[in-house]
Amino acid sequence: MALPLQDQALLDGVLQGSAMQRRRAMAKAITLLESTRPDHRARADALLTALLPATGNAFRLGISGVPGVGKSTFIEALGLHLIGLGHRVAVLAVDPSSSVSGGSILGDKTRMEQLSVNASAYIRPSPSAGTLGGVAEKTREAMLVCEAAGYDVIIVETVGVGQSETAVAGMTDMYALLQLPNAGDDLQAIKKGVMELADLVVINKADIDEAAATRAQAQIASALRLFGQHGNPEHAHHDLRIWHPQVIQLSALRSKGIDRFWACVESFRTLQTANGQFHARRQQQALAWMWDMIHAGLRQRFAAHPAVREELADITQRVAGGRLPASAAARRLLGRFTDAAQPAPPSSTDS
Numbered sequence: 635m636a637l638p639l640q641d642q643a644l645l646d647g648v649l650q651g652s653a654m655q656r657r658r659a660m661a662k663a664i665t666l667l668e669s670t671r672p673d674h675r676a677r678a679d680a681l682l683t684a685l686l687p688a689t690g691n692a693f694r695l696g697i698s699g700v701p702g703v704g705k706s707t708f709i710e711a712l713g714l715h716l717i718g719l720g721h722r723v724a725v726l727a728v729d730p731s732s733s734v735s736g737g738s739i740l741g742d743k744t745r746m747e748q749l750s751v752n753a754s755a756y757i758r759p760s761p762s763a764g765t766l767g768g769v770a771e772k773t774r775e776a777m778l779v780c781e782a783a784g785y786d787v788i789i790v791e792t793v794g795v796g797q798s799e800t801a802v803a804g805m806t807d808m809y810a811l812l813q814l815p816n817a818g819d820d821l822q823a824i825k826k827g828v829m830e831l832a833d834l835v836v837i838n839k840a841d842i843d844e845a846a847a848t849r850a851q852a853q854i855a856s857a858l859r860l861f862g863q864h865g866n867p868e869h870a871h872h873d874l875r876i877w878h879p880q881v882i883q884l885s886a887l888r889s890k891g892i893d894r895f896w897a898c899v900e901s902f903r904t905l906q907t908a909n910g911q912f913h914a915r916r917q918q919q920a921l922a923w924m925w926d927m928i929h930a931g932l933r934q935r936f937a938a939h940p941a942v943r944e945e946l947a948d949i950t951q952r953v954a955g956g957r958l959p960a961s962a963a964a965r966r967l968l969g970r971f972t973d974a975a976q977p978a979p980p981s982s983t984d985s
Contacts, residue, residue, distance in 0.1 A: 641666075641681050648783050649688055653753060660783050664758060667775045682775055688782040690916070692724075693903060696802035698792040698828075699812030704838045705791055706745035708812060708886035713749045715892045716787055724756040724780035725749070726773050727791040756785060774805050774923055803831040804922055807912065808902055810834045810895075813854065815847040829857060833879055834898055840883035841890065847883050855881045875909045877902055941970040 637645060644666070647659025663685075667678045699705050706727070713723045725746070749755045758776060777788050792802045803809040811832040829835070835854050840847035858879045880898055884891025906912040936942055949967060952958035 637680055637684060638677065641677055645681060645684050648685065648779060656783050657756060660756065660779055661758075663779050664760075664772070664776045667779070668760065668772045678775070682778060685778060685782040689778045690781065692777075692781040692786045692788045693808075693899070694777060694788045694790065694806040695899065696790045696792065696806035696809040697812065698802055698809070699838075700814070703812040703814055704886050705812055708836070708838055708884075709789055709791055710746040710749045711886045711889045711892050712895065713746070713755055713789070714752070715889070715896065717752055717754045719896075721787050722754045722756075722785045723749075723787045723789065724777075724783075724785035725758070725789045725791065726776050726780070727757065727759045728773060756780060756783075777805070800831060804919055807906070807915065808833045808899060810836055812836045812838050813850065814838065815840055815843045815850055829854075832858075833877065833902060834895075835879065835881045836895060837881065837883045838886055841885040841888060851881045851883055875905070877905050877911075936967075936971050939971050941973070942967055945970060 636642070644659050644663050647655045648663055651659055663681060666674055666681065669675065669678065697705055697709060709725055709727075713725060716723050746757060750757050758780075760773070760776070773790060777790070780788050788806075790802055790806055809831055811828065811834070813835060815837055835858070837847050837850050837854075858881070882891065882894060882898060884895060886892070903912065906915070937946075945967065949958065949963045953960050953963045
């Protein structure tokens with residue numbers, strides 16, 4: 635199906651425009667993808683489908699960590715290092731949205747002053763809008779636009795304020811978790827689920843307290859072994875075909891250890907490609923993305939359905955007041971939703 639002229643211009647701009655045209659087309663394309671208008675969504679789907687053959691060639695790296703761990707400083711140092719190696723780097727930085735106003739700080743461009751003005755880098759801050767894990771709903775689609783535009787390393791920075799971080803691990807090829815040097819002193823504060831997701835744990839600001847950083851490195855490495863190597867069998871640590879999560883130290887502010895970090899990333903990619911896990915992970919993520927969108931769409935349609943809305947307020951009050959079991963309430967509302975969706979039986983006059 636042919637695209638409208640304005641969208642064909644966006645497609646051409648992303649794929650083969652000059653540097654300035656490409657950046658402008660990328661910004662417009664991602665803005666279109668982020669729109670909630672139904673007509674924009676239809677255009678966005680067609681544009682994304684047209685871009686798809688040019689995607690999939692980048693390495694997708696997820697970065698998370700608590701506020702204050704130095705994510706933006708680390709990403710800027712890493713980005714500049716990668717550009718020095720000849721890569722083109724896109725950073726999708728997700729800032730926390732206000733739960734009251736929906737507003738977002740969108741400050742990552744100001745925190746990455748050198749990277750943001752580099753011709754080989756593209757930084758796109760976007761609000762999380764309350765999405766679980768702090769990852770903006772449209773981040774997956776924005777990644778595809780960046781890949782189609784020729785960026786070969788895509789970095790996704792998450793909010794990292796305590797929500798589930800499974801979202802970023804579910805859309806990237808490698809998930810790196812940043813920790814502070816004193817993290818090892820209080821391992822129970824580190825969520826087991828988040829640690830199990832990490833392919834690489836990075837102790838940043840290691841130059842501030844080298845003894846604490848070394849202690850944290852040993853304790854976190856020990857904890858990762860106890861967590862069971864990403865669910866692999868107990869003796870999987872002897873299998874050289876399987877990636878084992880590593881813990882390294884660095885100082886992003888001083889740009890010390892960035893080369894070692896990237897060496898770990900390249901080792902991970904080489905091993906995962908050789909054992910088939912890289913391609914398998916991408917396939918699983920694509921299918922999970924599809925089902926995520928189906929679940930989100932069904933929930934929106936359910937909440938907006940007239941038959942459901944008719945009873946929702948009353949049933950909600952009865953459940954909250956302890957007069958109706960939640961399970962019975964859910965089945966009743968689902969029944970209204972599915973019954974209303976069923977086609978009416980043919981009447982005797984239809985024959």
